[in-house]
Structures are given as C-alpha cells and as structure tokens.
Amino acid sequence: MAASAPALALDDITCRFAARDGGEAYTAVANTTLRVAAGEFVSVVGPTGCGKSTLLNVAAGLLEPSSGTVAVFGEPLIAASGVNRRAGYMFQADALMPWRTGIDNVVAGLEFRGVPRREALEQAEGWLRRVGLAGFGDRYPHQMSGGMRKRLALAQTLILSPDILLMDEPFSALDVQTRQLMENELLALWAENRKSVLFITHDLEEAIALSDRVVVLSAGPATRPIGDFRIDLPRPRDVSEIRMTPAFLALHKEIWGAMKEEVLKAYQRQKAA
Amino acid sequence: MKLRALQFAVLAALILLWHVFTKPGLIPNFYFEQDNRAAFFFGEPAKVFWVIVEWFTSFEIFEHLWVTLLETMLGFVIGSVFGLAIGLWLALSDTASAVMEPYIKGLNSMPRVVLAPIFAVWFGLGIWSKVALGVTLVFFVVFFNVYQGVREVSPTLLANARMLGASPRQLLRSIYLPSAMSWVFASLHNAVGLAFVGAVVGEYLGSAKGVGYLILQAEGTFDINTVFAGIIVLTAFALVLDALVGVVERRLMTWQPKAGETEKV
Numbered sequence A: 001m002a003a004s005a006p007a008l009a010l011d012d013i014t015c016r017f018a019a020r021d022g023g024e025a026y027t028a029v030a031n032t033t034l035r036v037a038a039g040e041f042v043s044v045v046g047p048t049g050c051g052k053s054t055l056l057n058v059a060a061g062l063l064e065p066s067s068g069t070v071a072v073f074g075e076p077l078i079a080a081s082g083v084n085r086r087a088g089y090m091f092q093a094d095a096l097m098p099w100r101t102g103i104d105n106v107v108a109g110l111e112f113r114g115v116p117r118r119e120a121l122e123q124a125e126g127w128l129r130r131v132g133l134a135g136f137g138d139r140y141p142h143q144m145s146g147g148m149r150k151r152l153a154l155a156q157t158l159i160l161s162p163d164i165l166l167m168d169e170p171f172s173a174l175d176v177q178t179r180q181l182m183e184n185e186l187l188a189l190w191a192e193n194r195k196s197v198l199f200i201t202h203d204l205e206e207a208i209a210l211s212d213r214v215v216v217l218s219a220g221p222a223t224r225p226i227g228d229f230r231i232d233l234p235r236p237r238d239v240s241e242i243r244m245t246p247a248f249l250a251l252h253k254e255i256w257g258a259m260k261e262e263v264l265k266a267y268q269r270q271k272a273a
Numbered sequence B: 001m002k003l004r005a006l007q008f009a010v011l012a013a014l015i016l017l018w019h020v021f022t023k024p025g026l027i028p029n030f031y032f033e034q035d036n037r038a039a040f041f042f043g044e045p046a047k048v049f050w051v052i053v054e055w056f057t058s059f060e061i062f063e064h065l066w067v068t069l070l071e072t073m074l075g076f077v078i079g080s081v082f083g084l085a086i087g088l089w090l091a092l093s094d095t096a097s098a099v100m101e102p103y104i105k106g107l108n109s110m111p112r113v114v115l116a117p118i119f120a121v122w123f124g125l126g127i128w129s130k131v132a133l134g135v136t137l138v139f140f141v142v143f144f145n146v147y148q149g150v151r152e153v154s155p156t157l158l159a160n161a162r163m164l165g166a167s168p169r170q171l172l173r174s175i176y177l178p179s180a181m182s183w184v185f186a187s188l189h190n191a192v193g194l195a196f197v198g199a200v201v202g203e204y205l206g207s208a209k210g211v212g213y214l215i216l217q218a219e220g221t222f223d224i225n226t227v228f229a230g231i232i233v234l235t236a237f238a239l240v241l242d243a244l245v246g247v248v249e250r251r252l253m254t255w256q257p258k259a260g261e262t263e264k265v
Helices: A052-060 A102-112 A117-130 A146-158 A176-192 A204-210 A246-272 B002-022 B037-042 B045-057 B060-092 B094-109 B112-123 B127-151 B155-163 B168-205 B211-220 B224-252
Strands: A008-017 A026-036 A041-045 A067-072 A087-090 A164-168 A196-201 A213-217 A225-230
Touching: A008 A052, A026 A041, A026 A052, A026 A196, A026 A225, A041 A052, A041 A204, A052 A087, A052 A164, A052 A196, A052 B155, A087 A146, A087 B155, A102 A117, A102 A146, A102 B168, A117 A146, A146 A176, A176 A204, A196 A204, A204 A213, A204 A246, A213 A246, A225 A246, B002 B037, B002 B045, B037 B224, B045 B060, B045 B224, B060 B094, B060 B127, B060 B168, B060 B211, B060 B224, B094 B127, B112 B127, B112 B168, B127 B168, B155 B168, B168 B211, B168 B224, B211 B224
Parallel strands: A041 A196, A041 A213, A087 A164, A164 A196
Antiparallel strands: A008 A026, A008 A067, A213 A225
C-alpha cells in the first residue's frame, strides 16, 4: 500500500485562525484536497494573500489544520507530535542563520542528526559545489547576494535529501535574470533524482515552466482549489526558452482564464479593505 | 589622525579654561568675593594632576583601584550570568513569564541604588555589598536584552531549524542562544558601566577601600582636588573597560554586517 500511496496527501483541509480582537474567526483555507504523487512536481498558484503558505505549513507539519488530515507516503502526519521528517522546506524569507558561515549553515541539518563533523563538512563541500558556491563556504550570509543566499538555502535543504520538497515562493525576491537561472538549476537538480515537489508561487509563468501539474487556488478567504491542469511540456526544459513556445502560451491562456477572475476578486477585496 | 588632534584640542581647551578660571589671582574676580574661592569649589587642574601623579608614584592608588575593579568585574559577571539564565528561562516558558511579569516590572522600576544600605547590612562593608549592588544593576539590563532577544527570534529561522530536524535542545543551542547573545553584546557596554556605578556608589556609602572610598575621604576634608582626581581616575578606567568590551565584541560578533563594508583586494 505504501508504495502506491502519494508522497503527500492533504485531505479536506480547513484552517481557521482566531481573530485577534475577539471578532469572527478568519478561514484561510477551506475543504482543500491536494495530492502530490512520488516524483511529481506540483505548483500551486493563486492570488496574493489567499493562504498558499498556510497550506504549505500544514504539509510541513508546522501548522495543525482545524480539520482534515495529512498523510505522508500513507502515514498520517500530526503536527503536535513533530514536523514532517521526510520533507525539506525552502522559505520565502531568509531563513539562514546569520551567525553561521555558509558551510556551517549547510551542515546544520546533518549536525542536528548527529552526523560526525568531518563527514558532514565533506558532504557540504559537495553541495556547495553543486549549487555553484564552491569557495564561498567561509562567507557569512550578509556577505552574499540574494541569489547566493537562495542557493545556500537550497543546499541546506537538499543535503538531507528529503523525499518531499516544499517551496514557498523561494525565488520571488530575486531579479528576473537570477530567478530564471535559479529555476533552471532547480530543474536540473530535481531531474537528478526526482523528488516530489510542492511549489507555491503567485507567478503563473514560473508555475507552468517548472511543473508537471498546476493547481489554481481561489481568492481568500476560504481558499480552495478551483482548477487542476496537467502540464505536458517536454522535459528537460529551459525556463527562459519554453516561455516562447506555442504550447506554453496555450496553457498559459487556458489557466489564466481560470485564474483571472480570482485575481480580480482578491484585488477588489484588498482595495476595499 | 586629524580627528585625534581635534579631540585632544578640546581636552586641552577645557583644562586651560578650568585653569584660568580657578587659579587664584590670574583673572579679576567676577563672581566670588575672594581670590581663592573658585579654587576651593572647583579645584585646580595642576593640583589635581599632582594628586594623581602622587597616587601612582606611591602605588597608593593600586590597592584601591584593584578593589573597585574587582567589585566591578564580579558584579558584571554574576549579574550577566543570572540575567542570561533567567532571561532564557522566562522567555521560553510562557507560564513562568506570565507569573513573574509584575515582579520583574516592579523590581526594575524600583530605584535599586536605595538597596545599597540594606546590602551593607547584609554583606558588611567589604566588597560583597558592592558586588551585590552591581549585580542588581547589571542583571536587569542583561535580563531584558536576553528576554527580548529570545522573544524576537525570527519565526522563519525557528521553523527552518525545526524542518532541518533540530530537537528543542538543539534549537536552544543553535538558534535561541546565538540570537540572544547578539542582544547581550549590545547591552554589554551598558552593563559594564552599571557594574562600575554599583561598585563606586557602594563604596561611597560605606567602605574601607576603593576609589569611591578615596573620594569620600577627600570630601570629608573639603579636599576638592583629590575628589576631582578620583573622578578622573574612575573615568579613565571606565573608558578602558569600555574599550575592552569593544575588543571582545568585535571578536565574537564577526558575523554581523557592518555598514558599507567592502573587501580589500
């Protein structure tokens, strides 16, 4: 059974947050069911502030949903008893430890698992090389550019070779050129040993260029999936070139048609607030 | 270099002014009726200087300085350790911090220098009553900084460490402590200064040794020059302590960004 079970299965997830001033509770996510098969690259797109990150935190076991269940390779995940040990999480914001050098940041995960320091350093050197940071291991995060920090975070996450990769708009803070480079690097690393990826973004082009499947979320509150599109573009892909192909444009048009109304709704709501 | 020269120029100008206004007979009286009154109230820089020279050449000062510095150091170290430990504990335990909050607030707003006479009764007139006063002053500075530091650890940083598999103990060691330490170091200059204040005020209120004691003695005989000499020696050593903290800080905080830092090729 475990073999055929999806890497990640979110079933009927609802997340309600108590309001600060005792008002009505805010429902961020409502009745969401989402599955990521083993080795599948799934992107979730939706308007800003629609609870995408909430969904990811639930999948990571950092947040207990108000109702619904999460299963990881068939085993139930209960946030109260610990995080999702088979997942790696790349955050939108900077999550590197500023007081550790680059390489010490990369070994952190191995250190927590009790891997001997020498062995950990050896692996970390290898990962620094793979993300193109060889020779930058002794720099502190503040001495690196935004792109380098993202690569460092990628190495920090991937060194533990998680079966599931959770990514929360990891490249949204980067400029367009750096971003496309990083997307290509991510695809190359992913192609080496296909992990399951749940990738959150508000950028539809990024989602199509990277994924096997794109899930569109409705505008918040009470976000839920409103569309599920299979992306059958050939791999390996080059994210900057694939954007010009007719197949890409057709998919973009189709998914944007489903998304547009929600984006406008979210915009109206923000304007009114 | 030019800056240093200007800094010395300011000092020289101040001393010169002091000298001109207090030297009996140098300028006509414009406030006091007698020539030597200004010198009586404000001392004379030349005489102050010779008092200091006399202290250092006769080695008389070292005994007193040693006592004051020892009190400062002990007050600083004990206060910091307590502040760090209790700050960590309260910041990580919501119940404990909720229970202790009014007491901490109350103790902090109390003018703690009034405790000096009580400490003198409890710990006697030796160094420990001064150390105790220093501890009460240092503790709160460090405590509040650690508490703040732990409370303001970035949630992303914590979530990231948890996802990387850190146990609660490892979170404490790898995230909370380093994060709190940067706040502690920010407060170190303050803390050393307060430990010094604790030592000197304690001595001033009752002691048999220390620079505060020298000042107290001199004041009893209206020897204003010696009072000023004591103040100047204290100031000089406060500056030395502050510089030492600066050195330690630079050593341990290399990871912090400095504004406009570039690398020399």
